[in-house]
Amino acid sequence: MISRPYDEIKHLIENYLKKEFSLKSDLIWSKPPSAELGDISFPLFNIAKELKIKPDELGEKIISEISFPDIIEKVSLQGGFLNLAFNRSIFVTQVFQTILEQTKYGQNSTMSSERIIVEHTSSNPTGPLHIGNFRGSVLGDVLGRLFSFLGAAVNVRYYVNDLGRQIAPLVIGYFLLKETKLKIKEKGDLWLGKVYASMYTFLEIQQLKQKLDLLGWKSQDGVSLYSLDETDLKTMQDFLNNLPKENKEKDNTYKWYSKLARVQSLLIERIPEVYEKLNSLTSSRIDDLESMTNQYVKSYQEGKDKLIVEKFREVTKMALEGHVETLNLFEIYHDDFDWESDVAWSGEVQPMLDKLEDKNYLRHDGKARLLKNDTIAEELGYKTKYSISYEIPDSIIVNSEGITLYPCRDIVYHLHKLEKFNASLCYNVIAKMQQLPQLAVRLALYGLGSTDSADRIHHFDYEYVSLIGRKMAGREFDYVTPDELFVLAQEEIKTIIEERNYSEEEQQKIAQKIAASSIKYHILKMDPQKSVSFDVKKAVDPNENSGAFLQYSYARALSILSRSSKHDIDVQKILESTKKEKQIIEKQAEWELVKLMEELPSILIKGAKSLRPDSVANFTYSLASAFHKFYDACPVLKAENPELIKSRVIMVVSIIKCLESLFEVMGIKSLEKM
RNA sequence: GGUCCCGUAGCUCAGCUGGAUAGAGCGUUUGCCUCCUAAGCAAAUGGUCGUGCGUUCGAAUCGCAUCGGGAUCGCCA
Incomplete structure (x- = not known):
């Protein structure tokens, strides 16, 4: 189990209260709103009520009767809150040691039995x-x-x-095209998406026509069963308009008809080659797509027809490979x-x-x-x-x-x-x-x-x-893929890197890593329960999203260490000395950073228990942000005195370890340079 | 209509086991590279936390009601 200074203090007070007053409820700690009030605070209202004492009186008692350990520097009472301030030096020394002695900081065995x-x-x-x-x-x-x-x-x-019924028309369409020896020039799953959208539309058009036939509409001779040509559209519309109002099918059929007409024209616009080619192949080669679909599905479900099984597997494997690649x-x-x-x-x-x-x-x-x-x-x-x-x-x-x-x-x-x-x-x-x-x-x-x-x-x-403003629909071939976001993001990132002196190859590598993490982070940071309207521009904008921000903090930290030898600073030596020496905290920015680093293990546990991966992402953001502030406020290699240099070097090593753990948890690749 | 989810700054979102003055980013405005990477930092701007009632010393957070948005509710997955 992880022992945190916060928890230790909590237990100290809690045990006292349980022993002296037989307190039943748990003690809750929180963070004071401002730094002057201290670092940890206990609202006394609830427990004072349970113990039937005034909050301030209880506070006085706690202050006078508990002997606090050295790590507590200041204890004060303010409007029913017991506020405590840590001795920064002891606190930071303890935190640094915890971080440095673990291979991966924050890694623990909380869930090892699962x-x-x-x-x-x-x-x-x-x-x-x-x-x-x-x-x-x-x-x-x-x-x-x-x-x-x-x-x-x-x-x-x-x-x-x-096994879904929807796969069958895809399989049928795929092999119609395959027989024509058509070369696929794009990623397999994207290609299949086009075939699927087309074939499913043909199937629906057939179904619509059959439905209208039942209602009394007559399709023209020589017109394809799988497309809505202009005469179809017109006669259908007239026919539907002339149906008596009380006809139950009227409204739904009308909606269906309109939707299909729209989808058809969308697809002709978006994926003309595939759509039109498949349309002519299907019209000339397949008498009844619907019954063929049913036959295919049934046969694949049974799994006895070897040829059918091979066909389905070929197509689904192709799609799956595309997914895996993405x-x-x-x-x-x-x-x-x-x-x-x-x-x-x-x-x-x-x-x-x-x-x-x-x-x-x-x-x-x-x-x-x-x-x-x-x-x-x-x-x-x-x-x-x-x-x-x-x-x-x-x-x-x-x-x-x-x-x-x-x-x-x-x-x-x-x-x-x-x-x-x-x-x-x-x-x-x-x-x-x-x-x-x-x-x-x-x-x-x-x-x-x-x-x-x-x-x-x-x-x-x-x-x-x-x-934004629309739904994603596979059947209309209307969606945004991670692949295209990835490409867009890379381009955006390259415009920034171009100003730096990297080789073409390095640029590519860096842009890839940043693009991947930025998109991932953009999606991850949001509460899973919130429906999102996705803005492609924002997902891809290196200033907007913060995946790059995280990686940048890591690169900056590493860059400090890489320059240490130029300043005659031996990082290894400093690290070896940490066990013996007390560390120093001088500025507020350092203090805020250390306190956050200390929280990391408990954030991970909380994230896992509450099933909120987004909380890990947001914590990482705070940590990176605190580091950037530290970076700006506190020179490391040029700090005023040797003791401060030592403490700050350890700070940098510690933040690197923190970020490494968090990146591992989020599957974000770290960059040494960017 | 039933059920579930969501309503927090102009936009995108944190904060929700109740705690002190509600936080970021983007946007707009302004500073900071003779000093460890300016993809950064500092500052200004901006919010009756959808609304009402209740519980409480104390509510963005809990309960009830209500309004708004989304999803789902017999042959698709």
Whole structure:
């Protein structure tokens, strides 16, 4: 356990109060609003009330009866607050020693008894990652790093959703193009995103046309089933307008029609080559895309048709490779990849459904099956346990075609997920949108009797990211990818570096590292629960975001050390002497910096326990900021006297260690020069 | 309509196990490189913490109500 000066003092007073007054509640410490009042403060109101004494009287008693250790220099009482000031020299000597004696400052074994799975990203292999799901990647990555820094065994997994119905049109389109020997000139996942957007639109247009046919609209002869040409648009509009108002389908169909017309023209504008080429291929080669899609999905789910399996795997692997490439740019890595299709082929889905059926936890609606979420939650005490008082809606897990839906595989997957790593905890870093399906999985596990497993699985949810003024939509090929942000950020950064004397190669390297950390930091620093409207300009602006600010503080610190020999200062020697000598604090900037450095270990623990990786990011910012202030206010190598030089050199070494730990936790690369 | 999340400075956000005068960055204005990297520092500007009521010695923080924004609620994941 970490012993902090703050905690020591707290325990000292607390123990006194417990012994003398048999105090029951905990003592709380806070920071005084201004430096003159001291460094640590105890509001006495609550406990004074419990002990039935006036706050000031209690304060007097504490002051007169406790003999404070040397580290406390001043004790005072002010309006019910007991304020204490540290002896800066003793405090700093102690902090420096703690920092220097650890290989990695802040690393500890708080979580060493845990084995934790972090599942993150798990994006659909239908296109590139975009900043929406990338937010999950960043959060999951840092969460994993944090747990691992605190001693937990961490296993980072990616669940590949390769079975979704939406993959089939992509696979169909991909092979239509492949047969034409078309060369792919861009990143695979981006390419697939274009194919997916096109094919899905064709499918929807077909469905719309069929729907309108049912309502009595007649499509023209010789017009493609998969596109809305001008005559289509006109006759559809007229037809829909002339439908009687009371027709229930009218409004929705009209909306659908308008949306598709818009999407079609958007895609023609954005990705003309792919869209038009695929349109003609699909029109001439495929009679009925919808039934082909269903056939493909069914066949892949069964996994018996080798050719189909190969086709799906080829496409999904291509997408996945693209995702991994993107993630690696940002120092984000996975240990294992689990394929949804493997879960389906394990043959365990049907027995699982049967079991739920036997226990009467499924509701039938035609061929469709619904999980009786509320019944399970009620009967098995889930509602009481997690104090849920509202009614949980049922979830569809098998559709009316008899096709099992995503949650079915997810349930089976989760039955085994914990075993795969012998995990004590599992965090699924998944968008908030998935709240209900995630709850359904847990409830299904309850229903299946795996209560213990269910309780160890947590949905770490984060809000979605939108672009300013619009939503991101894969089906409209409208999203911002981390890759393009990376390129933009690099360009911005290069304009700054150009003024310095770096070689082309160095420039490139530096720009890459800064771009990656800046984007990552920009996303990480925000509360996961806040929905974000993403401003590309701001994400990429080196002045706006502070990823560079952090790296700059590190580079500045290193640069001081690298110049030490020129000033005849032997850093190694100074470090060796720290155990014997007392350190000096002269200026306020130094004092603020030391106090922050002292907090680092507890910030990490708090961040991990409260599942707030963003708090680590924001702390790092404060620390870097305090260092910049120190840098400006306190010359190190040219300090007034040798003692001060020593203390400040140790300060620099300490801040470097602090930043190294924090960078490791956030997956930010440090730069020696920038 | 039910459920969940969010409303803090012109903009983007910290602060929320209740604590003293609510903090950063961007923006606007002004200083600081003969001195360890100016991607920095210092200063000015800017807030009835959505609104109301309640609990409390004390509320941005807790409770209730209300308004506004977002997500989700039977066949997509």
